[in-house]
Each structure stands twice: as structure tokens, then as C-alpha cells.
Amino acid sequence: MEQIKVVQAWRVKDGCREEITDPVIAEAPLTIYFNERELVTLLCTPEHLDELAVGFLHSEGLLAAREDFRSVRVDVENGLVWVEGKEKVLAGQTFLKRYITTGCGKGTSFYSFHDTTSQPVKGNVKVSPETLLELMRRVQQGSELFARTGGVHSAALCSTDDIVLFRDDIGRHNAADKIIGRCFLDGLSVEDKIFLTSGRISSEILLKTAKAGISVLVSRSAPTALAIEIAEQVGVTVVGFARGSRLNIYTNPLRVTEQEVAGS
């Protein structure tokens, strides 16, 4: 399925109207079946659908570990994907429901199933601000879909040297789930990796990446107060507004090292 569709449009610029052809980003529904049960329909950029489905299920706590997974089958044409897990793992009433836990120490209302299974992250990357800004530049330049259509968010899993996995999607949550799904399917370690996103850092992105075990989350945009609060509890380093020559570190700042000194 094509990721870009060329449409007819009319451009008005400084009062002049002209007919143009314009590339716009594809958007398609993907319905996920888990253990033969219809679970949810996402709207996405229709590629890497196996990753998206598996990443989504992992983020939602329905595929907790690799051994819970059996198979994934995609019908690209009709936007359907079937994931099979261990029979005992069922998409039950917990899905999309809110859980308010008591006694969590800080009075936070945890709001969904996967929150309650979040553990402090184990990764302990050390990375300089210059490296983060250089990686963000590459992520921004790396999306051909964005350059052509302006209609996608990008996400990247990076080492402290380079981009390891890059995905874009009309939804920033989907881009994250595609990366998480690829790591899950390939058994790729993320504890030594950094996650970069073009979108804001909401609690959902924070929880998705923390649950996957990622300890450094970087955005060129803003974080929310709830994302910062959860990041403090699960030990994630949140970096926002990483653009040009500046960035803000919101939590766990020691993973972002001081300026590299020449010759060190």
C-alpha cells in the first residue's frame, strides 16, 4: 500500500490561486485481533503493521514478554492483523480501563493497566547534550515522508553514536509502538538506547518507552507535567525542546553528561 497519495489541490499564495498536485500522507485503519478477539482499531501510516500491532499489545501489557508471543499475521490490503499469544493471556476487561491504585506513595492516580506493571527502568546510558542534538538533527532530516507531506511524526531508537531504528507515522504513539514492536520481535536490547521523538512527551509515550526499558526520552517539543511526574517515579531521563543548540533536561539529569571536553 502506498504511503503517499498525490491529490489535486488549489494553492492560494499572496492572493493568487493556482491548481497544483500535492503529495499527501496515507492514513488507514488497522484492526488488531488478539487471540481471535477484535481488540481495537488504530489509524496509522500503513507500513510495518506487524510491528505496530505487537508493539501496541506489548505497551498495553497484553504481551508482557517474548515467551507470551506466538505469531502475527497481517492482511495489508484490508488493514487487519491477527496476533496470537499464549492462550492464558486474554484481552480481558482490563483493556482501556482505568485503574486507580491506592498506596502508591505519592498520591498519583495511575490511570491504566500498564501503569501498574511499570517497573523502574534499568538502563543507564550516558550521553552528552551535543550528541542528543546531533541525533535529533538526523531524526528531523531522516523522514522522507515528512519532507514530502508534512504529515507524520518521527521516532528513533538510537545508540550514543547513531540511529538504530527509525519509524514515522501519522500518529506519534504509532511510531513509538512500531519501534517497540520491532525490538520485541527481534529481542533487541534497549537498555543502552535513547528514544527520540518529534512529538510531545505525554504520559502515554513516557509509559510506552519506560515499559520497554528505555531510560532516556528526548523530544524537540514539550513534555507534560504528568509525564515528568511518572518519569521521576520510574527513573527515566526526560529531555524536551531539543532544537538547534539547546535542550531542557526535566528529570534524572545525570544521564546527560556535562559538555565534552576536547581531548577527553
Added chain:
Amino acid sequence: MEQIKVVQAWRVKDGCREEITDPVIAEAPLTIYFNERELVTLLCTPEHLDELAVGFLHSEGLLAAREDFRSVRVDVENGLVWVEGKEKVLAGQTFLKRYITTGCGKGTSFYSFHDTTSQPVKGNVKVSPETLLELMRRVQQGSELFARTGGVHSAALCSTDDIVLFRDDIGRHNAADKIIGRCFLDGLSVEDKIFLTSGRISSEILLKTAKAGISVLVSRSAPTALAIEIAEQVGVTVVGFARGSRLNIYTNPLRVTEQEVAGS
């Protein structure tokens, strides 16, 4: 509940690190109960929660008309809202499920419940490109939350003269639902109105606004191919990339008039 929380952060700029206090946008879960049944938890900017809940239910087809609505009650502190509708209207298995209709003429896979109830829009606004660009400037300048935190999307319902309703939220869908909810609660006519959003025009935003009866949808960002396709079917004018002195018209271009001539 405060919309902004001031946090401690570290700003790194051109290699220098300094400790700052930074205002970040609040994010809170809102759990919607419809006819005493827990339906869904949204993450939002915690204001105008009655509008958000009612607008969401209307967009999802669960509160089709004003006479289906009985009451709304909000617990701001705990992020809970209870909406009562006519007893016969139940949040059944249709919610969040995908519907693939056959025989819809163009081979489109309709993907959710509200699609199947979408009717062609009735509104027939005429507006000049200059007016749309001026309204978009006001929307961009109108968000104090964006100016302070960079963390919200804005949406506005406008006449051809000015902004009538303005809402911002961490989620662009929520901002739209808040406006739709206010119109629903007040019985405000939208057929002569224009809807502006800072976010992309996805199929979801298109369907929400079309279902509400809005005929002109304007964004400073990109539309998706699916949004354009549905806009053609339901008769909505889609305008994208409305920034500075330019914009692109994607569908039903006659509602956007030619340049206004001095003295006309």
C-alpha cells in the same frame, strides 16, 4: 485544577547548563461514564470537562441529538464525569469497534461507528483566503497555554468575522470535542461556522467536525489522504497549510472565494 505546573529543570544552551524553573502543561486522565457504565479514559488538559465528555459522546454517535441528553456531572478533582442520556441509548458493543460497510459506492472501508451515520454537511459558508489567514493568526496568538508551555493544540469555531469559541488541550481531538460539546450543550448553530485547528487534519478530526455539521475545516498543518477522501464524500471544504500568506484548498474549493477586490 491548575492548567500549568512549574517544575525545576536544567537548560543546556551552547554548552552551558543552568538550573531553571519551567512552566509545563498539566495532563490528567478523565474517565467518562455513560448511563452509569464506564466507557473510556481520555488524557486531557483538565478544564471544560463537561464539554469534553459530551462532545466525545456526540462525536462517537452515543448522543446523537440534544434530546438524547439528560445531564452531565463532573468530579474535577478525581477526573471523573458522568453523563446521562436517554435510557435506551446504551454504550454497547459498537463503541470503538470497526465497521466495514459494503456497497458504499467508492470502496472505502468505513472504520468506525460514527462514519456510518455521517451525512453530507449542510453548511455553506463563503469565506475569503485573507479572512482564513487572519483567523488562523488570531488562533495561533490566542493560546496563552501554548505561549507559556508549548504543549497544547488549539481549536477555534469562527464566524467569517471572528473567533466564536476557542479551546486548547494537550490533544487536538480533545480541543475539537470541547468545542463540539459546548455547541451541543448550548444548541449553538455551526452551519455558518468555520473550524480552525493547529493540528493535522486526520480522518478523525474530519469526521468529528463533519458530524457536528461544520462545512469548512482549516489547519495550519497537513491533511491526510483519508481525510480528503471522506471530505469529498461528505461535502466538507478542507484547507491545509494555512500559514503566513498562503494556504492549500484540497476539497470543495468554491466555499473559499476568490480574492476580495477593494470596493466590492
